[in-house]
Amino acid sequence: MTKNINSYGLIMAGGIGSRFWPISTPEKPKQFLDVLGLGKSLLQITYERLILTIPKENIYILTNIKYSDIVLNQLPELTKDQILAEPERKNTAPCIAYASAKIHSINPKANLVISPSDHLIINADKFSNQLQIAIDESQKDKLVVLGIKPTRPDTGYGYIEFDNNLTASASDVVSVKQFCEKPKLEKAQEFILKGNFYWNAGIFVVGTKTISELFSKYENELYNSFFNTNDYWTNKEEGYIKKAFSESKNISFDYAIMEKAEKISMVLTDFDWSDLGSWGSIKEHAASDDKKMSLINGNINYFDSENCLLYGQKHKTYLIEGLKNHILIDSEDKLLLIPFENEGALKSRLKIIGEKV
Numbered sequence: 339m340t341k342n343i344n345s346y347g348l349i350m351a352g353g354i355g356s357r358f359w360p361i362s363t364p365e366k367p368k369q370f371l372d373v374l375g376l377g378k379s380l381l382q383i384t385y386e387r388l389i390l391t392i393p394k395e396n397i398y399i400l401t402n403i404k405y406s407d408i409v410l411n412q413l414p415e416l417t418k419d420q421i422l423a424e425p426e427r428k429n430t431a432p433c434i435a436y437a438s439a440k441i442h443s444i445n446p447k448a449n450l451v452i453s454p455s456d457h458l459i460i461n462a463d464k465f466s467n468q469l470q471i472a473i474d475e476s477q478k479d480k481l482v483v484l485g486i487k488p489t490r491p492d493t494g495y496g497y498i499e500f501d502n503n504l505t506a507s508a509s510d511v512v513s514v515k516q517f518c519e520k521p522k523l524e525k526a527q528e529f530i531l532k533g534n535f536y537w538n539a540g541i542f543v544v545g546t547k548t549i550s551e552l553f554s555k556y557e558n559e560l561y562n563s564f565f566n567t568n569d570y571w572t573n574k575e576e577g578y579i580k581k582a583f584s585e586s587k588n589i590s591f592d593y594a595i596m597e598k599a600e601k602i603s604m605v606l607t608d609f610d611w612s613d614l615g616s617w618g619s620i621k622e623h624a625a626s627d628d629k630k631m632s633l634i635n636g637n638i639n640y641f642d643s644e645n646c647l648l649y650g651q652k653h654k655t656y657l658i659e660g661l662k663n664h665i666l667i668d669s670e671d672k673l674l675l676i677p678f679e680n681e682g683a684l685k686s687r688l689k690i691i692g693e694k695v
Contacts, residue, residue: 343396344447345473346546347388348437351381351401351409351455352424356694357616357684360672361649364694369455370408373620373649375634380456380614382412387459390466391473392451398422399455400437425580431594432560432586435553436579439564442546449476450549453541458623460610468509472543472605475511481552481596482543483514485536485604486611491526494615496538496592499529500604506534508608517597536604538592539611549595556598560586617665618681621647636668645678 355368362368369381376383381399388397397416399409403423410421422437434452441448451469459465472482485498487508496519500512517538521529529535544552553561563582596602612619624632629644636650640658649667650656658666665681667674676684688694 341391341393342449342473343393344445344449345392345396346441346445346448346450347392347397348422348434348441348450348452349381349384349388349397349399349455350430350433350452351399351405352427352433353456354694355456356688359667359684359688359693360669360674361667365404366408367405368614370405370412373614373634374458374624379412380458381409384453384455384457385413387462387465388451388453390462391469395420396448398437398441400424400433402427425583428583428586429588430591431557431589432564432583434549434591435557435560435564435586436582438544438546438549438553442550442565446547448546449473449543450546451541451543454613456614457539457541458612458614460623462609464609465607468605468607468609469541469543471509471511472603475603475605476543476545476548479545479548480601480603481548481599482511482603482605483596484539484541484543484607486539487606487608488530488535488537491523491530492537493520493523493526495613496520497526497529497535498538498604499535500606502532502534506606508606510606511603512606514602514604517592536606539607539613542596552595552599557589557594560594616681617647617649617667618678620649621665621678 351369353367354364355362358368361371370379372379385397394415398420400422401409403425406421406423422440424433438450441450472484475482483498496517498517499515501515506512550565553565563586612623614620621632624634626632631640631643632647634649635652637655638648638650639656643658643661645663646661647665651668663678665676665678
C-alpha cells in the first residue's frame with residue numbers, strides 16, 4: 339500500500355487503565371503493558387498497525403508528560419518531537435485540539451487518524467484497507483468515524499445511528515444521523531434489531547483544516563487557546579501549552595465536537611475489534627486450553643480448575659487447584675482474585691481499600 343505523505347497518525351496514550359488493576363498502575367498504565375502475553379505492549383501493537391498505512395515519521399503519540407520516557411523506550415524509532423505531552427489531564431477535547439493544531443502547523447494538508455492506544459484489532463490488513471477508505475472520505479472536508487458492527491446488545495459502548503440503508507455492508511461509507519450514549523439493555527437490544535446502529539470505536543479521521551473549523555464553530559475557547567496562532571510553535575511551546583491546558587475546561591471530544599458536528603460520515607467495518615476494557619475482555623481474546631483456562635506469564639500449573647484467566651509473573655511458579663470462573667492477576671506487590679461475574683464492581687472495591695482509580 340502506498341503511504342500518503344499527508345496522512346498522520348495520532349495515538350492517544352494518556353489514560354491510567356484502572357480496570358486492569360493491579361498490573362496497570364498510574365506509573366505504568368495498561369497501554370504500556372503486554373496484557374495479552376504477546377511480547378509487545380498495546381501501544382506497540384497499535385503503532386505497528388498504523389504504520390501499515392501511515393509513514394512512521396508521521397506518527398505522533400499523545401500522552402501525559404509523565405509517560406514520555408516510557409513511550410520513547412517502547413518506540414525508539416520515534417523522535418522526541420513525535421511525543422506530544424499533556425501537562426495535565428483535561429479529557430480528550432483539549433488534547434486533540436493541541437495535537438491537531440500542532441500537526442496543522444507542520445502540514446496544513448494533513449489528514450489525521452486519531453486512535454486509542456489500547457484496542458485490539460485482529461485483522462490488521464482489513465483494518466488498513468478500511469482505514470484508507472476513511473482517509474479518502476476525509477479529504478472531502480468530512481469528519482469520518484469507523485463504526486464497528488455490533489455482535490451483541492452491549493451497554494458498555496456508545497452507538498452510532500446511520501441512514502436507514504440496510505443494504506449497506508462492510509467498507510461502505512454512510513451518513514451519520516446521530517451519536518447515542520451508552521444505552522440501557524432494552525434500548526441496546528432495540529438498536530441491534532434495527533440494524534442501522536454500529537458501535538463507536540473512538541477511531542476517526544479528519545483533516546486538520548476541518549477540525550480547526552469545527553473547534554472554531556463549536557468550542558471557540560479551545561480554538562482560541564490552540565489554533566489561533568502559529569507563533570506558539572516555537573521554543574516557547576512548553577510554557578504556552580502548560581498555560582493553555584490550565585485554562586481549558588475538562589470536556590470530551592465526543593461531547594465537544596462529535597455530537598454537534600454536521601455531515602459526519604462513517605465507514606462500516608468488519609475487522610475483529612475489542613476495546614480491551616476489562617480483564618474479562620482479555621479472556622475473550624487470550625489463548626485458552628480445553629478447560630477454557632487462559633494462562634499468561636509465569637509457570638502456571640492447575641488442577642480441577644476451569645474457565646479462568648490467570649496472569650502471573652514470569653519469574654514465579656504457581657499451583658492452582660479448585661478455581662473456576664475466576665480472574666487471578668498477580669503483580670509484584672498485589673494480587674487480585676475475583677469472580678468474572680463481579681468484575682464490574684472492581685472500581686468500587688478499589689476505592690474502599692484506598693487504591694487510586
